[in-house]
Amino acid sequence: NAGVTQTPKFQVLKTGQSMTLQCAQDMNHEYMSWYRQDPGMGLRLIHYSVGAGITDQGEVPNGYNVSRSTTEDFPLRLLSAAPSQTSVYFCASSYARESSGNTIYFGEGSWLTVV
Amino acid sequence: GNSVTQMEGPVTLSEEAFLTINCTYTATGYPSLFWYVQYPGEGLQLLLKATKADDKGSNKGFEATYRKETTSFHLEKGSVQVSDSAVYFCALTGGFKTIFGAGTRLFVKA
16 A cells, blocks of 8 residues: 655755655545645645645645646645745645545655755 | 644653643634644654544544533643654644644653
8 A cells, every 4th residue: 555655755956946746645535735844833734635626725835836637646846946945845635525534644755955 | 714732842751651742723613633643754644533522532542532612632641652752743624624733742761
């Protein structure tokens, strides 16, 4: 069982570069999301999707784009990297039901440094 | 909007000590409440959950009770082990969004 797989695990970018963090899940989950984790701030929601073709913004969407062309994949794009985007990024998925008690499954994280 | 507040860490305990990590929340409606745990270098994984008021979630000796009257979901364990050293996150799901607290780092000394 692969679960949620995200790549790359580590990446160093220069300011202004663009890149895509890949995320795939094999559990047929409708709901997928991206979080960033910063010291003292917990996890903050960047973007989420409740199904193929449907995406919405979370708490901190600026500087990031997402798309959801298939149920399995949910890539996160950094358009023009900035040092403020240095963080650990987590992709997550779950069955989508509003106000549900569904467990969220996380990938192992992607450590991104922007210099 | 919804929010979660949990006690700041780090919390340092000796093995076999009693653990409490406080968590309070603000939410409209009837959210589900969770505790997730993150071990070094890994993603978060579910520790326990409760989906309605007065429910008690439990797993691996950890417990938390969904208290609607005090809007709390405090995490407890009667006797911690060195292997419990990790970061613990309180979270709630309301609508399609899950909101996390800032996390509490726990160190357990042998």
